[in-house]
Amino acid sequence: MGFDPVPYAIPFFILLIVIEMVWARRRSPTAYEPRDTLTSLALGLGSTAAGLASAGLVIAAALWLEQFSVITIGWAWWAWPLCFVLDDFNYYWAHRTGHRVRWFWAAHVNHHSSQHYNLSTALRQTWTGFIALSFLFRVWPVLLGFHPAMIAAVGGINLIYQFWIHTEAVGRMPRWFEAVMNTPSHHRVHHAVNPQYLDRNYAGVFIVWDRLFGTYHREQEGVRNHYGIVKQLGSFNLLWAAFHEWIGMAKDVWRAPWGSKLGYVWRVPGWTHDDSRETSDMIRAKWLGRE
Numbered sequence: 001m002g003f004d005p006v007p008y009a010i011p012f013f014i015l016l017i018v019i020e021m022v023w024a025r026r027r028s029p030t031a032y033e034p035r036d037t038l039t040s041l042a043l044g045l046g047s048t049a050a051g052l053a054s055a056g057l058v059i060a061a062a063l064w065l066e067q068f069s070v071i072t073i074g075w076a077w078w079a080w081p082l083c084f085v086l087d088d089f090n091y092y093w094a095h096r097t098g099h100r101v102r103w104f105w106a107a108h109v110n111h112h113s114s115q116h117y118n119l120s121t122a123l124r125q126t127w128t129g130f131i132a133l134s135f136l137f138r139v140w141p142v143l144l145g146f147h148p149a150m151i152a153a154v155g156g157i158n159l160i161y162q163f164w165i166h167t168e169a170v171g172r173m174p175r176w177f178e179a180v181m182n183t184p185s186h187h188r189v190h191h192a193v194n195p196q197y198l199d200r201n202y203a204g205v206f207i208v209w210d211r212l213f214g215t216y217h218r219e220q221e222g223v224r225n226h227y228g229i230v231k232q233l234g235s236f237n238l239l240w241a242a243f244h245e246w247i248g249m250a251k252d253v254w255r256a257p258w259g260s261k262l263g264y265v266w267r268v269p270g271w272t273h274d275d276s277r278e279t280s281d282m283i284r285a286k287w288l289g290r291e
Helices: 006-027 034-066 079-100 102-112 119-123 136-144 148-163 184-191 208-213 238-255 280-290
Strands: none
Touching: 006 119, 006 148, 034 119, 034 136, 034 148, 034 238, 079 102, 079 136, 079 148, 079 208, 102 238, 119 148, 136 148
């Protein structure tokens, strides 16, 4: 389906992780935990394998949709930046849905399951994105005339950009840059489980989407960030990290009354028909009420 820039970036990913490890040994010894890092790397390897296994089906879906496109844009130079911005807009909504709908959260949660925040965390990617049909958020621009290979290429560039923002080694960037672009500071907010930060800063490349749609939160100085998920994983088991939310969702659906079963699939993660658990919205509301 065209040029994929991600494999060419992998050696640089590894090099940067090694450099950050050296930095962490002197400046932040707790930034890396060997078992956690190995889990992240294994999840990244598994995600690559899963992506290769499902690539043919995604390509077939894109080519099938292409026959319904309203126009054919082709490879015009101006189409590349336009496609990149549109893809990042789509990423914002895919990512936001991945936190607000449990079905999609089940595929995305493993990216957030580490209680550490370092460059290896960026490699902690899903094995089940195809099962969740998350790719539909990104592939639909073929209907507007964008070539499937162009969409795949800009999506790869988007993914590469997001690698460097998974670090505590970089502080605040210049204000003009942080007004437009996603940065380590913005993304630390997204990965933190501090109540005020929950479900904020969904951006991929451009933080402007969060500013436009009311999900932006600035990293607060003097506040220690706590990372992971609301109910921490508590395990370095690779298969549990990859599938625990799917298992939990299946159990909830099985046990739920008939009228509530779909709620455990399509409502916000943590939702219950009897309010026996707290959602991120409830945690955030309690925290705001105490201020």
